[in-house]
Amino acid sequence: MLAMLLFIALPIASVITQSVFIPHEQVIVEVENCGPFGCEKSTAIDQEATNKLRQTQPLGRFAGADIYFDRAHLAINEVTEAWRESSGIVEFTGRLNNLPFYGALAFTLTYTAIVTPLSIGLGFLIALAVNALPRVIRGPTIFFSLLPMIITPLIGALILFWMVDARGVLGAGIQALFNDPDLSLKASTPLTWLMLVVYGIWSSAPFAFVVYYAGLQTVSQDSIEAAMLDGASRWERIRYVVIPHLLPLTTFMALIKIMDNFRVFEPIVSFNAGAHAQSLSYFIYSDLGGETRLLSSAAATSVLTICGVAVLLSPVIVRTWRNFGKRS
Amino acid sequence: MKLSKKALLTAVLFAAGTGVVQAACGITSGRVSIVGNEFPAIKSVAAKAAECAGGKVTVKANLTADHQKINVAGMQGNPAEYTSAIIANSSIIALMNEGLIRPLDDLVKQHGQSLSPSQLIKIDGKVMAVAFMANAQHLIYRKDILEKAGIPIPTTYEDMLAGAKVIRDKGLMQYPLSGAYKSGWNLAQEFINMYIGYDGDFYKPGTAEVSINNAKGVKTLETLKALTQYMNPDFLTHDSNAAAAEWEAGKVAMMNFWGSRTAVLQDDKGSTKEVYSNTLVSGPLTVGGGNTPATTLWWDGFTVAKNISDEDAVATFKALVNGVSPSLLNDKTMPEAVWMISGYKPAPVAAGVFATIKAGATPYPMRPYHGLLHTALGDNLSDYLQGKESAQQALSDIEAAYTAAAKEKGFLKR
Numbered sequence: 001m002l003a004m005l006l007f008i009a010l011p012i013a014s015v016i017t018q019s020v021f022i023p024h025e026q027v028i029v030e031v032e033n034c035g036p037f038g039c040e041k042s043t044a045i046d047q048e049a050t051n052k053l054r055q056t057q058p059l060g061r062f063a064g065a066d067i068y069f070d071r072a073h074l075a076i077n078e079v080t081e082a083w084r085e086s087s088g089i090v091e092f093t094g095r096l097n098n099l100p101f102y103g104a105l106a107f108t109l110t111y112t113a114i115v116t117p118l119s120i121g122l123g124f125l126i127a128l129a130v131n132a133l134p135r136v137i138r139g140p141t142i143f144f145s146l147l148p149m150i151i152t153p154l155i156g157a158l159i160l161f162w163m164v165d166a167r168g169v170l171g172a173g174i175q176a177l178f179n180d181p182d183l184s185l186k187a188s189t190p191l192t193w194l195m196l197v198v199y200g201i202w203s204s205a206p207f208a209f210v211v212y213y214a215g216l217q218t219v220s221q222d223s224i225e226a227a228m229l230d231g232a233s234r235w236e237r238i239r240y241v242v243i244p245h246l247l248p249l250t251t252f253m254a255l256i257k258i259m260d261n262f263r264v265f266e267p268i269v270s271f272n273a274g275a276h277a278q279s280l281s282y283f284i285y286s287d288l289g290g291e292t293r294l295l296s297s298a299a300a301t302s303v304l305t306i307c308g309v310a311v312l313l314s315p316v317i318v319r320t321w322r323n324f325g326k327r328s
Numbered sequence: 329m330k331l332s333k334k335a336l337l338t339a340v341l342f343a344a345g346t347g348v349v350q351a352a353c354g355i356t357s358g359r360v361s362i363v364g365n366e367f368p369a370i371k372s373v374a375a376k377a378a379e380c381a382g383g384k385v386t387v388k389a390n391l392t393a394d395h396q397k398i399n400v401a402g403m404q405g406n407p408a409e410y411t412s413a414i415i416a417n418s419s420i421i422a423l424m425n426e427g428l429i430r431p432l433d434d435l436v437k438q439h440g441q442s443l444s445p446s447q448l449i450k451i452d453g454k455v456m457a458v459a460f461m462a463n464a465q466h467l468i469y470r471k472d473i474l475e476k477a478g479i480p481i482p483t484t485y486e487d488m489l490a491g492a493k494v495i496r497d498k499g500l501m502q503y504p505l506s507g508a509y510k511s512g513w514n515l516a517q518e519f520i521n522m523y524i525g526y527d528g529d530f531y532k533p534g535t536a537e538v539s540i541n542n543a544k545g546v547k548t549l550e551t552l553k554a555l556t557q558y559m560n561p562d563f564l565t566h567d568s569n570a571a572a573a574e575w576e577a578g579k580v581a582m583m584n585f586w587g588s589r590t591a592v593l594q595d596d597k598g599s600t601k602e603v604y605s606n607t608l609v610s611g612p613l614t615v616g617g618g619n620t621p622a623t624t625l626w627w628d629g630f631t632v633a634k635n636i637s638d639e640d641a642v643a644t645f646k647a648l649v650n651g652v653s654p655s656l657l658n659d660k661t662m663p664e665a666v667w668m669i670s671g672y673k674p675a676p677v678a679a680g681v682f683a684t685i686k687a688g689a690t691p692y693p694m695r696p697y698h699g700l701l702h703t704a705l706g707d708n709l710s711d712y713l714q715g716k717e718s719a720q721q722a723l724s725d726i727e728a729a730y731t732a733a734a735k736e737k738g739f740l741k742r
Contacts, residue, residue, distance in 0.1 A: 025738040026696070028536075031452035035417070036459055036668060037625050037691045044452060045696050047427045066742070071732045078728075098717065098725065100707070166562050167577070181502075187561035189714065272565035275511030275710035289397035292703045293422075294736055 012306065019067055019299035021060040024053040060296075067300040072283075074304075075099045101304075104278040107193065111279070112261040112312070115200040120253050122201060123208020124246075128238065130209070131216045142213070149206035157270030160199060164271075192276040196267045204260070208253055215249045216242070248323070255316050262309050280305045353650050354439075357384035358643020362630075363399045364414030366391040367588050369461055369665035370628065373414070377651030380643075387647055393569075396422070396513075403428040408635040411644040416628045417692050418699070420449075420457055423631060425696050429456055430634040435645040442653055447668050449629055459629035460652040461665035463588045464689060465521060466623060466680035467610040472602065473500055473581040485525070485551055485615040485622060488582055492558040495581050504581040505558040506574050510567040515713075516705035517624075521584070522548045524690055525615040525622025536697045536739040538730045541723040549712055549719040551615060556713055564710050578603045584613065584623070587681040591663040594677060609676070611683030623684060624692040628665075697739040704729040 027049040033042050069076040078099055086092035096102045126145055133141055148156065163170040166184040175183050185191045219242055227237045243250075265281035268274060274282065280301055287298035362377065364370045374389035381387040390410070392398075400422050402409040413423060423429045431454040436443065440458070449457040467488075469481060477498055479491040488505070495504040508514040523530070528544035531537060556563055560574060568589055574580050576599035585593075593599070593607050612621035630648045632641050654671040661667075663675035666682065674682060704726050712722035734740040 275564040
């Protein structure tokens with residue numbers, strides 16, 4: 001209980017607090033800067049006045065929900081303007097996509113919606129296939145199936161980044177395959193999204209495979225034999241015996257995967273795909289790091305991410321609640 | 329017996345040796361921890377400063393291309409994690425804005441006799457940094473390709489575009505141009521260079537209000553787009569290192585590139601003789617018939633953190649003064665940068681930076697809110713370059729992003 005309070009409740013409370021405060025107004029003074037190329041008149045921040053302000057009000061100015069509604073987040077003003085001025089739903093969606101938060105949300109939701117079911121499905125298929133192998137080669141096969149997950153995500157993605165470059169092995173191969181010398185995965189947005197989704201499926205399938213493989217060992221042989229006696233084909237056995245048995249595991253996998261995929265971040269950094277695909281986590285990272293350090297903006301995006309995960313998980317949590325409620 | 333005598337002798341010599349190094353730097357104790365960028369010149373300076381280590385003096389260096397992501401946070405602790413940040417005229421602003429560096433006037437008076445007055449960076453009358461090299465982006469070109477195509481060395485971006493067309497039409501290279509056009513800091517830098525070349529003003533005079541959504545901004549975007557037509561289609565993912573890799577692979581004929589990174593292209597590692605022996609430097613390019621070069625002048629220098637003990641500050645200052653002392657210059661380090669150190673003999677590769685200074689290029693703007701504009705540019709230029717939106721839309725997005733950030737940070741009223 002104490003750990004939950006310390007590591008979950010307090011940090012969330014802290015992030016919410018930081019998201020409603022913004023830095024004080026800067027006190028600017030005119031200064032002269034002299035360097036190797038001569039002197040010029042410029043401006044600088046008055047450190048003494050700023051320190052005084054910070055001592056009296058350390059949290060900053062109270063901004064309420066301003067940060068949430070500003071252009072970099074929910075963009076209430078820009079959205080209403082787009083709604084009024086757009087001639088149709090297509091144009092409205094286009095203008096919405098232009099706003100940073102909604103563009104990032106579009107990619108994040110697309111990534112989550114495609115990668116989650118496909119990686120679970122692929123993991124299940126691999127588990128079935130490995131389960132059917134003779135014991136002798138099962139060990140090495142399991143090892144190779146786990147490799148995409150064992151490799152540090154950043155390194156794996158970086159290797160792929162160079163292979164997929166227009167002059168790398170995969171990039172040149174794809175160009176030769178489609179006979180199009182201008183084709184480049186990194187240069188077009190839909191193809192970059194495709195590349196990130198494929199990478200996501202490939203690197204998270206092993207986790208589903210491991211969980212399903214363990215689950216397959218618990219399928220009762222009696223049910224399988226009974227089904228075989230009834231004349232069920234292999235596919236029918238899987239569909240009517242194995243899959244229902246693994247349903248609780250599937251719910252568990254979906255929960256974990258939705259949470260993980262909504263926070264997609266490493267592929268975007270390793271593939272240098274920031275120009276084509278942004279995600280909410282990527283926004284938090286760019287706000288936090290670097291010279292600008294928009295901390296309130298990062299805090300607001302964090303809170304919005306938490307809300308997004310809660311919204312996405314609500315069906316799964318409701319179903320789990322119902323299942324366990326039924327049993328107890 | 330023999331063994332222990334040898335051991336004793338070794339120990340005595342080691343202690344004496346350490347003592348000799350200490351006497352050379354003149355530091356008795358202290359912690360020196362440097363953070364900075366990772367191009368060759370800075371690596372040399374950090375290595376020279378590390379010669380002061382020994383006994384009670386520790387010297388560490390964290391040199392990374394992501395130094396701007398970690399230096400502010402790293403110097404905010406008390407005591408600060410880094411005692412010195414090697415920065416340039418743009419990255420010093422972030423440290424100044426947060427009040428993380430200390431004035432060096434006293435240290436210069438006591439320990440900085442070997443420094444020349446032009447190295448001292450004075451902000452509001454106080455010395456805040458000591459510069460040791462000048463840098464700029466200027467033209468580099470492949471002499472053999474230009475000769476084969478029969479085009480003169482370009483002095484304007486229009487010439488560069490015309491030359492690239494000829495090279496492509498003659499079948500010499502498919503993508504003759506390159507540059508650090510990676511979406512983010514690098515791409516924003518190219519915009520800033522080009523906009524300055526068109527004599528644009530970034531802000532309304534006397535205010536922090538941005539004003540780039542004008543005819544000059546549109547011309548800047550159009551020129552950048554025209555240049556990218558002649559670049560490898562992956563240009564939005566190529567930073568300076570990737571552009572250098574393209575060059576060394578022999579795929580590029582001309583580019584606007586950092587002087588500090590050009591020596592690497594001219595050495596015999598990583599490329600064939602045909603490439604490195606034909607890699608030459610030229611001056612800055614102008615654009616739109618203007619006189620102001622479409623580039624910015626940079627100095628790189630070291631600072632000393634505020635949140636450290638005075639003992640560490642003295643140790644840091646002395647170690648870095650040793651790092652930029654005339655003994656740094658040798659055959660290997662001489663061509664790495666345009667050093668502001670006495671005894672510097674310009675190598676041919678330095679001609680580019682000198683030409684840029686002579687052509688009257690402007691230093692990178694040092695306003696406290698310019699970092700916000702740089703970031704807003706970096707985030708919003710790629711859509712236009714990919715043809716997804718018009719120039720006006722891109723400029724208005726940039727202005728809106730900058731305004732939101734400036735309002736949040738208190739540079740503009742809400």
